[in-house]
Every structure is written in C-alpha cells, then in structure tokens.
Amino acid sequence: MSESVKYEQDDGVVTLTLNEPATRNAISPAIVEQLVAYCARINQDMSVRCVIVTGAGEGFSSGGNVKEMRDRTGLFGGTPAEIRRGYLHGIQQIPLAMYDLQVPSIAAVNGFAVGAGCDLSLMCDIRIAADNAEFAESFMRVGLVSGDGGAWFLPRVVGLSRAYEMTFTGNFIKADKALEWGLVSRVVPKGELLAEAQKMAKQIAAYPAQSIRMCKKLVRDSAAIGLPTHLEMAASMQALIQHTADQHEAVTAFLDKRKPVFKGI
Numbered sequence: 001m002s003e004s005v006k007y008e009q010d011d012g013v014v015t016l017t018l019n020e021p022a023t024r025n026a027i028s029p030a031i032v033e034q035l036v037a038y039c040a041r042i043n044q045d046m047s048v049r050c051v052i053v054t055g056a057g058e059g060f061s062s063g064g065n066v067k068e069m070r071d072r073t074g075l076f077g078g079t080p081a082e083i084r085r086g087y088l089h090g091i092q093q094i095p096l097a098m099y100d101l102q103v104p105s106i107a108a109v110n111g112f113a114v115g116a117g118c119d120l121s122l123m124c125d126i127r128i129a130a131d132n133a134e135f136a137e138s139f140m141r142v143g144l145v146s147g148d149g150g151a152w153f154l155p156r157v158v159g160l161s162r163a164y165e166m167t168f169t170g171n172f173i174k175a176d177k178a179l180e181w182g183l184v185s186r187v188v189p190k191g192e193l194l195a196e197a198q199k200m201a202k203q204i205a206a207y208p209a210q211s212i213r214m215c216k217k218l219v220r221d222s223a224a225i226g227l228p229t230h231l232e233m234a235a236s237m238q239a240l241i242q243h244t245a246d247q248h249e250a251v252t253a254f255l256d257k258r259k260p261v262f263k264g265i
Contacts, residue, residue, distance in 0.1 A: 002030065003019050003034075004019055004028060004030035004033075004034050005017065005018055005019060005030075006019045006056070009047075012047060012048060012049035012205030012206075012209075013049070013050050013051070013198065013201040013205050014038075014042060014051045015194075015198075016038055016051060016054075017054050017056050018035075018055045018056060018060070021055075021057025021059075023065060024055075024057065024058070024059045025055040025060065025061040026061065026062045026063060026065045026117075027063060027064060027065075027091055027117070027120070027148075029090060032090055032091055032093060032094055035097065036094060036097040039098065039100070039101050040097070042103060043101065043102045043103075046209050046264045049204065049207070049209050049212055050103055050105075050201040050202075050204040051101065051104070051201075052105075052107075052194075053105060053108070053124055054108040054109075054110055054193075054197070057111075058110075058111050059110065059112040060109045060110055060112065060113040060117055060120075060133070061112075061114070061116065062112060062114050062115070062117055063114045063115025063118065064076075064115055064116050064142075064144075069144075075090060075091065087147050087148075091148045092148060092149065094148065095119075095148060095149030095152070098120075098123035099123065102213045102216065103212065103213060104216055105125050106124060106127070106128060107124035107126070107127045107128070108130075108193050108197035109129045109130065109133040109184070109193075110130050110133065110190065110193055110194075111130065111132060111133055111134075112134050113133065113134070113136075114135075114136045114138050115136070115137070115139055116150070118135045118137055118138070119150030122157050123153055125216070126185050127178075127184040127185060128185060128186050128193065128197050128200070129175045129178055130175065130189070131187055131188065131190055132175070132190050133174075133178070134174050135166075135172070136166070136171065137154060137167050137170065138170045138172075139170070140168065140169070151167065154166065156223070157183060158181050159182075162181055208247060208249075208250060208264075209246070210240075210244050210265075211241055211244070211246065211247060211250075214240070214241060217237075218230075218233060218237060221233065245263060246260075246263060246265060250262075
C-alpha cells in the first residue's frame with residue numbers, strides 16, 4: 001500500500017501527513033481508507049496521547065478532486081443511489097473517525113485548506129495555521145453542498161453567522177482573519193509551523209493517557225447533552241480516574257515538586 005497518509009510517532013505524539021502533494025492532497029479513496037484506519041489504530045494504542053494532522057507539500061488539502069467533478073467519476077460518478085452510498089461508505093467515514101478519535105488532535109495547516117480540506121481541519125480539536133494558510137468553505141464555487149460533515153463542524157467552530165458567510169460566499173479566509181474569527185488558535189511563520197504544533201502536542205502528551213482521553217470525551221460530548229447528564233458523566237469519570245496509578249503519581253509529584261513519571265495505567 002502506498003503511503004497516501006504517512007504515520008510517524010515520536011514518543012506520545014503521532015503525526016499524520018496527507019501525502020498526495022501532486023493533487024494538493026485532494027481527499028482520495030486512499031486517503032480516506034488510511035486516515036480512518038489510523039484513527040482506529042490510535043484509539044487502541046495507549047502510547048499515543050496526541051495527534052497532529054498536516055499536509056505534504058505546499059498545502060494542507062485542496063478538498064475534492066475538481067477534475068472528477070467535471071468528468072463525473074470517482075466520488076462524483078454513478079447513479080444517485082450509488083453516489084449516496086459512496087459518501088456514506090467513503091468520505092463520510094472521516095468525520096466519524098475524527099469525532100471518535102479519543103486523543104486530542106491538532107491540525108497544522110500549512111497552506112490552503114479548501115472545501116473538504118477545510119472541513120478536515122475543522123474536525124481537529126485545535127488548529128494552528130502557517131501565516132500563508134487560507135481557508136475556504138468553497139462548495140458553492142462548484143455548485144455543491146458540504147457532503148463530508150463540514151456544515152455540522154463549521155458553526156460549532158466559528159458561530160452561525162460566520163459559518164453562513166463562509167458557506168454562502170465561498171470566500172477565502174486568510175490566516176489573520178481566521179485567528180480573529182476563532183477558526184484557528186494561533187498563527188505562526190510557515191517555517192515554524194510543525195515545530196509549534198509538535199511543541200503543543202508534546203505538552204499535551206506529557207499528561208496521563210487515561211486522563212487526557214477522558215477530558216476530551218467530557219468536553220466533546222457535553223455539547224450534545226444536558227447539564228445533569230454532563231455532571232453524572234463527570235462524576236463517573238472522576239471516580240474512575242482517581243483509581244488510576246497515573247493520577248496518584250501526578251498528585252504525589254506535584255506535592256514533591258518533581259517531574260511525574262507516568263505509565264499509562
């Protein structure tokens with residue numbers, strides 16, 4: 001299998017790199033398959049505590065393949081029923097996999113993030129942009145709707161009014177405006193992007209593996225549940241976490257004024 005998505009691990013941090021630069025990392029079936037498989041692998045691997053998603057070459061991802069749209073091939077070919085199934089069993093597996101990813105994820109946006117590429121960045125928990133990055137919810141430019149879940153993620157990131165603006169106009173949002181709108185957490189010089197993402201990822205990965213996964217689930221799921229259910233979930237998670245060796249080590253190290261040594265248990 002060719003590496004349409006490169007998987008690299010450094011201690012507790014995994015970097016997933018979309019690796020089809022010839023198409024500016026357009027979302028291909030191979031990218032879908034490998035990205036989804038890697039998310040499942042990470043969920044099973046307690047040594048992984050944070051994930052960085054980025055793109056090879058000069059851009060993050062150009063989204064859908066416009067030539068396939070024109071020629072009505074690939075994801076854009078077949079009968080309506082076949083196209084529907086193609087979405088359900090193809091590109092729509094990415095938002096499900098990213099939503100279910102148990103560890104924090106950081107999108108290191110190293111250039112253009114367009115259409116489904118923009119949406120992939122929205123599926124990550126945190127976005128850091130290079131100063132040359134640009135984002136576009138560009139589906140209207142080719143007469144489409146967001147078929148990969150972007151219309152669900154976008155208003156949760158930038159709010160409803162700005163989500164409508166990005167969707168209806170298809171305008172490109174430069175890095176400085178993306179920062180102003182809360183679309184990204186920070187903007188850094190292009191040459192420092194991956195180092196900044198790795199620095200943040202390593203800070204996150206230094207915390208106990210069980211605790212960081214439960215913290216992510218608590219924050220993520222709270223958007224869809226009422227306060228009483230949230231509080232019950234939080235109480236149950238606290239009860240579980242307080243019986244882990246790493247939580248005890250965190251408190252002991254804090255009191256001893258030393259660096260903790262976590263074992264993932």
